[in-house]
Amino acid sequence: MLEITNLHKSYPIGDSSLHVLKGINLSVKEGEMVAIMGSSGSGKSTLLNIIGMLDEADSGSYILDGLPIKNLTEKKAALYRNKFLGFIFQSFNLINYKSALENVALPLYYQGMNRKERQEKAMFHLEKVGLADWATHLPKELSGGQNQRVAIARALAANPKLLLADEPTGAVDSKTSYEIMDFIQQLNDEGKTILMVTHEDDIAHMCKRIVNLKDGVILEDAVIEQVRAKQHV
Amino acid sequence: MFDLDLWREIFQSINKNRTRAILSGFTVVFAIMLFTILFGIANGLDNNFQKRFIQRSENAITFYTGTTSKPYKGYQIGRQIFYYNDDARYIKKEFPNDIQYISGTLRRNYNISYKEKKGEYSVMGIDPDYQFLQKAKILKGRFINDRDILNRSKYIIIGRLVESDLFGKESALGKYVNLEGVAYRVVGVYSDDGGDSQERIIYAPLTTIQKLYTGDNKLGTIMVGYKPDLSVDQTIALVNRIKSKLKNKNSVAPDDQRAIRASDRILTEKKRQDNFSLSLRILIPIIGFGTLIAGILGISNIMIFIVKERTKEIGIRKALGATPRSIVSIILLETILITTITGYLGLVIGVSILKGIGPSLERYFILDPGVNISIVFTATIVLIIAGGIAGFIPAKRASKIKPIVALRND
Numbered sequence: 030m031l032e033i034t035n036l037h038k039s040y041p042i043g044d045s046s047l048h049v050l051k052g053i054n055l056s057v058k059e060g061e062m063v064a065i066m067g068s069s070g071s072g073k074s075t076l077l078n079i080i081g082m083l084d085e086a087d088s089g090s091y092i093l094d095g096l097p098i099k100n101l102t103e104k105k106a107a108l109y110r111n112k113f114l115g116f117i118f119q120s121f122n123l124i125n126y127k128s129a130l131e132n133v134a135l136p137l138y139y140q141g142m143n144r145k146e147r148q149e150k151a152m153f154h155l156e157k158v159g160l161a162d163w164a165t166h167l168p169k170e171l172s173g174g175q176n177q178r179v180a181i182a183r184a185l186a187a188n189p190k191l192l193l194a195d196e197p198t199g200a201v202d203s204k205t206s207y208e209i210m211d212f213i214q215q216l217n218d219e220g221k222t223i224l225m226v227t228h229e230d231d232i233a234h235m236c237k238r239i240v241n242l243k244d245g246v247i248l249e250d251a252v253i254e255q256v257r258a259k260q261h262v
Numbered sequence: 263m264f265d266l267d268l269w270r271e272i273f274q275s276i277n278k279n280r281t282r283a284i285l286s287g288f289t290v291v292f293a294i295m296l297f298t299i300l301f302g303i304a305n306g307l308d309n310n311f312q313k314r315f316i317q318r319s320e321n322a323i324t325f326y327t328g329t330t331s332k333p334y335k336g337y338q339i340g341r342q343i344f345y346y347n348d349d350a351r352y353i354k355k356e357f358p359n360d361i362q363y364i365s366g367t368l369r370r371n372y373n374i375s376y377k378e379k380k381g382e383y384s385v386m387g388i389d390p391d392y393q394f395l396q397k398a399k400i401l402k403g404r405f406i407n408d409r410d411i412l413n414r415s416k417y418i419i420i421g422r423l424v425e426s427d428l429f430g431k432e433s434a435l436g437k438y439v440n441l442e443g444v445a446y447r448v449v450g451v452y453s454d455d456g457g458d459s460q461e462r463i464i465y466a467p468l469t470t471i472q473k474l475y476t477g478d479n480k481l482g483t484i485m486v487g488y489k490p491d492l493s494v495d496q497t498i499a500l501v502n503r504i505k506s507k508l509k510n511k512n513s514v515a516p517d518d519q520r521a522i523r524a525s526d527r528i529l530t531e532k533k534r535q536d537n538f539s540l541s542l543r544i545l546i547p548i549i550g551f552g553t554l555i556a557g558i559l560g561i562s563n564i565m566i567f568i569v570k571e572r573t574k575e576i577g578i579r580k581a582l583g584a585t586p587r588s589i590v591s592i593i594l595l596e597t598i599l600i601t602t603i604t605g606y607l608g609l610v611i612g613v614s615i616l617k618g619i620g621p622s623l624e625r626y627f628i629l630d631p632g633v634n635i636s637i638v639f640t641a642t643i644v645l646i647i648a649g650g651i652a653g654f655i656p657a658k659r660a661s662k663i664k665p666i667v668a669l670r671n672d
C-alpha cells in the first residue's frame with residue numbers, strides 16, 4: 030500500500046537548514062493502523078504531510094498504491110489527494126460557512142460528482158458518524174467531537190485508500206477522543222488503512238502498530254496488541 | 263461552459279460572507295458613482311459654455327461710431343464720426359478672404375399700426391446679408407433681397423411677436439402696415455432664438471430706411487460676418503485691421519479708442535471660455551483617471567485582504583483535491599461578479615443623482631449634466647478587469663501555497 034525508502038527532508042532556516050527527516054524507511058500494508066509517535070520536532074508531522082502530498086520530500090522514494098509520488102504537478106497532486114487520501118486534522122479544518130453536509134460533500138464536488146449524488150453520498154457518511162440530524166448545522170453550532178466526526182465523514186466521503194489523521198484527538202476531551210478512536214477503529218475493522226500522528230500514548234496503543242520517531246529517524250517500529258476504544262466509552 | 267456548481271459555490275461564498283462582499287462592493291459603487299457624477303458635472307460645465315457661446319456669437323462683429331477723443335489731421339477733438347454705405351463696401355473689398363457677410367444697419371423706433379392696433383417698434387434698415395448675421399429664421403415669406411435695396415421698396419420683415427401683437431391670429435403676410443403715414447407691405451415673418459426683444463424688431467431695406475430717416479447714405483453700424491473657420495486670435499487681429507482701415511478712411515487718430523469701436527469684447531470672453539473649455543477637457547480625463555485609480559486601489563486592497571482571509575479555506579480545499587485552477591476561478595469569478603453588479607449599481611446611482619440634482623445646478627453654471635454612458639461603461643469594465651487582475655495575482659499566489667502552509671495558518 031505504502032512504500033517509503035530513504036526519505037529526506039530539510040527546511041531552510043535563514044542561512045542554514047533544518048534536517049527534519051534523515052532517511053525514513055517505512056512500509057505499510059493494506060488494512061494496517063499505524064500510529065506515528067514522537068516528541069515535537071521529531072519530524073512526525075512532516076512525515077505525515079509528505080505522505081499526504083501536502084509537502085514534498087527532498088530525496089528518497091515514496092510509492093503509494095504502486096504509484097511513485099514524485100515531482101507531481103499541482104493538478105496531479107490535487108487529483109491524487111482527492112482519489113487516494115482522506116485527511117483528519119487536529120483543528121478539524123471544516124469550512125466555517127458551509128453546513129456539515131456541504132463540508133462532507135466538498136471532496137465529492139472536486140471529484141466532479143453531480144449535486145444530487147454528492148448530497149446523497151455525503152448524507153450516507155454523515156449517518157455513518159451519527160450526525161444525520163445535524164446535517165444542516167454550521168461547524169460553529171457543533172461541539173468539538175461532532176466537528177471531528179464531520180471531518181471524519183468528509184475524509185471518508187471520497188472513499189480514499191488511505192486515511193491520514195494528524196492528532197485527531199488533540200482538540201477534544203478524553204471522553205470524546207475515545208469516541209473518535211472508536212470510530213477510527215471501526216473504519217479500520219472495515220478495511221481502511223489508517224496512518225495517525227499522535228503524541229498521546231493511550232491513543233497510540235489503540236492502533237495496531239507504533240512507529241516511534243526521534244530526531245528524524247525511526248527509533249522503533251513495533252506491532253502491538255490493540256486496545257479497543259470501546260471499553261473506555 | 264457554464265458550471266452551475268461553480269456558480270453555486272460562488273453565490274454561497276458571497277451570501278455567507280456578506281460583510282466582505284458589501285465592503286468590497288461599496289468601494290466599486292463609490293468609485294463608479296463618483297466617476298459618473300464628476301464626469302457629469304464637468305460635462306455640465308462644458309455644456310453651459312458651449313450653449314452660451316452658441317447663443318451669443320454668430321461669427322459677427324458690429325462696428326460702431328462715436329466722437330473722436332483726439333485731434334487728428336487738422337480736425338478738432340469731439341467730432342462725430344459716421345459710417346456711410348461706401349465704408350461697408352470698402353471693408354468688404356479690403357478683406358475678401360476673411361469676411362463672409364457684411365451689412366450696414368440703421369435703426370430707429372417708429373410707431374406702426376395695423377387697423378386699430380398699434381405699437382412702437384424698432385425698425386432696422388439692413389442689407390440682405392443681415393439674415394445670416396443675425397440667424398433670423400424665416401417662418402413665412404422671404405427676407406430682404408438686392409432688388410428691394412435697389413428699389414428702396416417699402417417692404418418689411420416682421421418678427422414673430424410683432425405679427426402676434428398687431429395681427430393676432432391673422433397672417434401678416436402680404437398685409438400693409440402704417441409707418442409714419444406710409445403703407446409698408448409685410449413680405450416676411452421671422453423667428454429668432456435670441457429672446458423676445460429680438461422678435462419685436464422690424465427689418466426693412468437699408469436704403470428705404472436711409473431715405474426715411476437721414477435722407478442720405480449714413481449708417482448706424484456696420485456688421486461684419488467673418489468666416490467661421492477663423493480662430494479667436496485671427497478674428498481679433500481681423501477686427502483690429504478693420505478698425506485701423508476705418509480710422510484711416512475717416513481721418514481718426516490710430517490710437518483713438520472712441521470714434522471707431524467694435525463689439526469685440528465678446529471675442530476676449532470667447533477666448534477665455536475657450537481656455538476654460540480646454541482646461542475642462544483636460545481636467546475631465548484626469549478626474550476620471552484619478553477616480554478609477556482610487557477604485558482600482560480600493561479593490562486591489564480588498565482582494566488581497568480577502569485572499570489572505572481565505573488562505574485557510576484554500577488550504578482545506580486543496581487538501582480535499584481542489585486544483586489550482588479551480589481555486590483561482592472561484593476567487594476571480596467572485597470578484598468579477600461583485601464588481602459587475604456593484605459597478606452597475608454605482609452607475610445607476612450616479613446617473614440618478616445627476617438626473618435628480620441636474621436642474622438645480624443650473625445657477626452654478628452647470629447645464630444639463632450628463633454622462634456618456636459608454637464612457638462610464640468602459641470605466642466599469644476597466645474596474646472589473648482591474649479587480650480581476652487585483653484578485654488574480656493574490657488568488658494565483660494562494661493557489662500555489664502548499665496546503666500545509668495554508669492549514670497552519672490558524
